[in-house]
Amino acid sequence: MIAAEADETAGSHAEEDENYFVSMTDMMVGILFIFIIMLMVFALNFQKQTDQTEALTDQQKEQIEKAQELAQQIAHLQAQIDSEISKINQADQARAVLLERIRERLEAVGLKVTIDSDTGVLRLTEDAIRFAQNSATLDDTAARNVDSLSKVLADILPAYAICAAGAACPAAAGYVVETVFIEGHTDTTGSDDRNWQLSTERAVNTYRRMVDRFPALRGLKNSGSQEILSVSGYAYTRPATNRDDSEGLKINRRIDLRFVMEADREKRLTEVLRLLENMNLKVDALQASAKMGAGFGWRQAPGRTR
Numbered sequence: 001m002i003a004a005e006a007d008e009t010a011g012s013h014a015e016e017d018e019n020y021f022v023s024m025t026d027m028m029v030g031i032l033f034i035f036i037i038m039l040m041v042f043a044l045n046f047q048k049q050t051d052q053t054e055a056l057t058d059q060q061k062e063q064i065e066k067a068q069e070l071a072q073q074i075a076h077l078q079a080q081i082d083s084e085i086s087k088i089n090q091a092d093q094a095r096a097v098l099l100e101r102i103r104e105r106l107e108a109v110g111l112k113v114t115i116d117s118d119t120g121v122l123r124l125t126e127d128a129i130r131f132a133q134n135s136a137t138l139d140d141t142a143a144r145n146v147d148s149l150s151k152v153l154a155d156i157l158p159a160y161a162i163c164a165a166g167a168a169c170p171a172a173a174g175y176v177v178e179t180v181f182i183e184g185h186t187d188t189t190g191s192d193d194r195n196w197q198l199s200t201e202r203a204v205n206t207y208r209r210m211v212d213r214f215p216a217l218r219g220l221k222n223s224g225s226q227e228i229l230s231v232s233g234y235a236y237t238r239p240a241t242n243r244d245d246s247e248g249l250k251i252n253r254r255i256d257l258r259f260v261m262e263a264d265r266e267k268r269l270t271e272v273l274r275l276l277e278n279m280n281l282k283v284d285a286l287q288a289s290a291k292m293g294a295g296f297g298w299r300q301a302p303g304r305t306r
Helices: 013-050 058-108 140-160 192-213 215-219 246-252 265-296
Strands: 113-116 121-124 177-184 229-233 255-261
Touching: 058 113, 058 121, 058 140, 058 255, 140 177, 140 192, 140 215, 177 192, 192 215, 192 229, 192 255
Parallel strands: 177 229
Antiparallel strands: 113 121, 121 255, 177 255
């Protein structure tokens, strides 16, 4: 699968996908706390009102039942959110293990890399995969290093992919890679249009070298039966260094690999949203009922004084 980015906004979609789900989870936690506070306020107000009578009215009984049901749903939602956070953390840990395995194998063949665990980026240092100015051609050194990288990926990634029917698959790692983006980058020289084109060409040429030498890489699929390897171009928008001298420009003309782990977060978060909507309706109903009770006043049991 080749999905070359054509502009700066499209170029950042991989990282935004993950940040979206993490932000959604943070939002759910915040909303959950609001519901808990609202329930506590309701309970306190209700207690003050019911202290004035020993005989519960039908309306009071109904409110108590609704409050208890809402408390149960809050507890259930708390468990859902805790589970979601746990799954995200586990997927991040699995990616960290994958990146470390790749790093060890690459350094064993003389290629030094750095890892950004937060973003899942594997960056080859020194002159591993570099390009001349205004060029997308892999020189001899870069081509050999792409071959070394490809062999390591071909050995390790099958344990993080969905195997084709009938294929002999290694033991599954428990987590599947959704995409490995081959990311092309440029320095800040040249026109904006040319840099977007150039960064994409660098990623595409790297991809073609990888799958030409190791065709099995194209057979690696995610759960959606899509090829794992993909490409994107970022022009000069994500520099590896802010140095503007000749060495800094050279460092930024590079290829990075970004690993995105697969997780069925959308389905789980949709269920959480549905629960939140139901809880919101019940909170509204409780508030309306409380206002109605306050408007008519709470009756004190006959024959009792306070």
